[in-house]
Amino acid sequence: MSVDTKDMENVVIVGSGPAGYTAALYTSRADLDPLVIEGFAWGGLLQQTTDVENYPGYAEGVMGPEMMQNFRDQAERFGARFITDDATKLELSGEPGGIHGVRVGDQEIRTRAVVLAMGAEPKKLGVPGEDELASRGVSYCATCDAAFHRDGETIVVGGGDTAMEDATFLAKFADKVGLVHRRPEFRASAIMLQRAKDMDNIELLTPYAVQSFEADENGVLSKAVLENTEDGSIRDLPITGAFIAIGHRPNSQLVAGQMDLDDEGYVLVEGRSTRTKPPGVFAAGDLTDHTYRQAVTAAGTGCMAALDAEAYLRDTPVDPEAHWAPDPAKVEAAAESAAS
Numbered sequence: 607m608s609v610d611t612k613d614m615e616n617v618v619i620v621g622s623g624p625a626g627y628t629a630a631l632y633t634s635r636a637d638l639d640p641l642v643i644e645g646f647a648w649g650g651l652l653q654q655t656t657d658v659e660n661y662p663g664y665a666e667g668v669m670g671p672e673m674m675q676n677f678r679d680q681a682e683r684f685g686a687r688f689i690t691d692d693a694t695k696l697e698l699s700g701e702p703g704g705i706h707g708v709r710v711g712d713q714e715i716r717t718r719a720v721v722l723a724m725g726a727e728p729k730k731l732g733v734p735g736e737d738e739l740a741s742r743g744v745s746y747c748a749t750c751d752a753a754f755h756r757d758g759e760t761i762v763v764g765g766g767d768t769a770m771e772d773a774t775f776l777a778k779f780a781d782k783v784g785l786v787h788r789r790p791e792f793r794a795s796a797i798m799l800q801r802a803k804d805m806d807n808i809e810l811l812t813p814y815a816v817q818s819f820e821a822d823e824n825g826v827l828s829k830a831v832l833e834n835t836e837d838g839s840i841r842d843l844p845i846t847g848a849f850i851a852i853g854h855r856p857n858s859q860l861v862a863g864q865m866d867l868d869d870e871g872y873v874l875v876e877g878r879s880t881r882t883k884p885p886g887v888f889a890a891g892d893l894t895d896h897t898y899r900q901a902v903t904a905a906g907t908g909c910m911a912a913l914d915a916e917a918y919l920r921d922t923p924v925d926p927e928a929h930w931a932p933d934p935a936k937v938e939a940a941a942e943s944a945a946s
Contacts, residue, residue, distance in 0.1 A: 615641050615717035617915050618708050620693045620860070623650025624901045625891025626723035627677035628908030629915075633721075634684035636916045641717070642686055643693045643710055649674030650725050651892075652901060656741045660750065661901050673901075696720070698864045702885040703925030718924065719886045719915045722873060723908060724857035726892040726899070731763065731850060735819030735827075739848075743827020744819060748772035748849045749900065752779045758846035761786050761830055763816055769851040770798035776849060777805045784808075784843065788815040788835050814841065819848060856893050872896060880911040886922065888914050 619629050622644035633640040647653065655670030664673070682688070689710055697707035698720065708715040728746035730736055736744055745751040748762070752775055760780045762773040765787040777783045785802060790813045792799050802808050814832040817840070822828035830848055832841045856871045865882050866874040873889040875881060880888040890911040891904035 613716070614705065615639075615715060616919055617641075617719040617721060618643060618706075618715060618717040619721040619723060620696070620708065621645065621650070621723035621725055621857075621891070621893070622648040622678070623652060623674070623723060623725050623891060624677065624905040625725070625893075625908035625911070626650075626721070627674070627681050628905040629721045629723060629890060629912040630681035630686040631677075631684060632909050632912030633915060634681055634686040636912070637685075638916065638919065640686050640721075641715065642681070642688045643708060644678075644688050644690055645692045646690065648678070648688075648690060651727075651746075654741060655750070657754070658750070658901065659753065677905075693860060696860045696864065698861065698884045698887055699928050700884050701925060701928040703922050704886065704928030705924070706884075706886065719919055720888070721880075721908075721911045721915055722861065722882075722887065722889040722893055723891045723911070724860065724893050725904075726854040726856040726872075726895075728850060729853045729855055731816055731852070733816050733818050735821065736850075739819050739821055739827045742821070742825060743846060744848050744850065746850050747899065748776050748851070751847070751849075752776045755780045755847040757781050759844060760784070760847040760849065761811070761843065761845055762849045762851055763787075764851035764853075765789065765792045765794060766851070766853070767794045767798045768853070770794045770802045772849050772851045773802050773808050774805055776847075777807050780807070780847070782807050782809065784811045784845070786811045786814050786816060786830075786832065789813050811843075816848075854892070854899070858893060870896070880907060880914050881918075886915075886918055888918075 616638040617633050617640045619626050619642045630640050630642045652670035652674050657667050658670050659667040691710050695709035705716050706720050756779045758780050759782045761784040762769050763786045773783050773785045813835040817831045817833045820829040830843045858871045873894050882889050888911040890907035892899050
């Protein structure tokens with residue numbers, strides 16, 4: 607039985623940022639003519655970042671939006687195509703050689719392979735001043751931004767291992783680090799908590815919750831307002847930087863119910879590859895990454911996803927009997943659960 611491959615894509619990349627654009631670069635150089643559904647917020651979290659000083663090749667540093675434009679331009683140079691809109695639905699085949707569906711508004715795109723690069727979003731406190739001062743003192747990545755606060759006074763907000771790691775890393779640069787947690791006890795592992803306690807310039811601030819962040823006359827973070835969760839007292843804390851470390855939320859709602867996710871919603875891949883359980887579907891970047899969440903690691907997995915997709919397309923013929931597998935009711939229920 608022949609299959610009509612007219613208007614069928616070889617590979618569709620859903621998402622942008624370092625992972626998506628690197629996958630686009632490699633698949634375009636492999637003559638796969640990739641289509642990138644880059645989203646309205648193309649470029650991912652780096653579009654919200656100012657100075658990037660830890661990406662190889664930028665000796666003087668680079669602004670996040672400029673770097674993402676460079677990534678995009680390089681992929682486009684080799685033939686990658688872009689739709690600057692959000693994917694609204696994915697229908698993934700569960701069979702080798704099956705055809706996947708990607709919906710963007712009223713447009714339905716058929717493709718032999720899909721690279722998922724939707725990323726993850728840091729969880730926010732949701733307090734006044736947080737959004738306004740993002741990248742102006744409020745940060746969600748100590749590894750990225752700690753060096754900007756050398757000799758400053760800073761806080762890390764959170765009570766888990768990530769908060770402990772961020773605080774101990776930040777303490778190498780800042781004069782003082784306040785570890786803010788709304789409960790008297792931390793949920794971090796004993797060894798990580800002890801490492802933080804052993805640092806002379808880390809102060810445990812419990813039980814406090816951030817009520818707001820305030821700016822100076824230059825529009826830069828200058829103060830955190832803390833409330834004691836037991837007695838309601840208020841404490842004004844002058845700071846130059848605040849690092850929010852209360853976790854991340856992977857943007858996996860589109861694939862919930864169609865592939866294996868872990869308890870936190872991260873897409874699970876096979877071993878050291880980017881392959882997922884549905885054949886012909888690959889995942890890269892922060893969508894799969896609990897640990898590193900760096901631009902360079904995301905770009906690396908974007909390269910891997912492109913190479914995995916190229917091998918799949920080379921070795922797997924189209925199966926005319928394959929069909930979309932997911933149960934719509936199951937997908938809807940899983941998506942609602944992932945979003946809650």
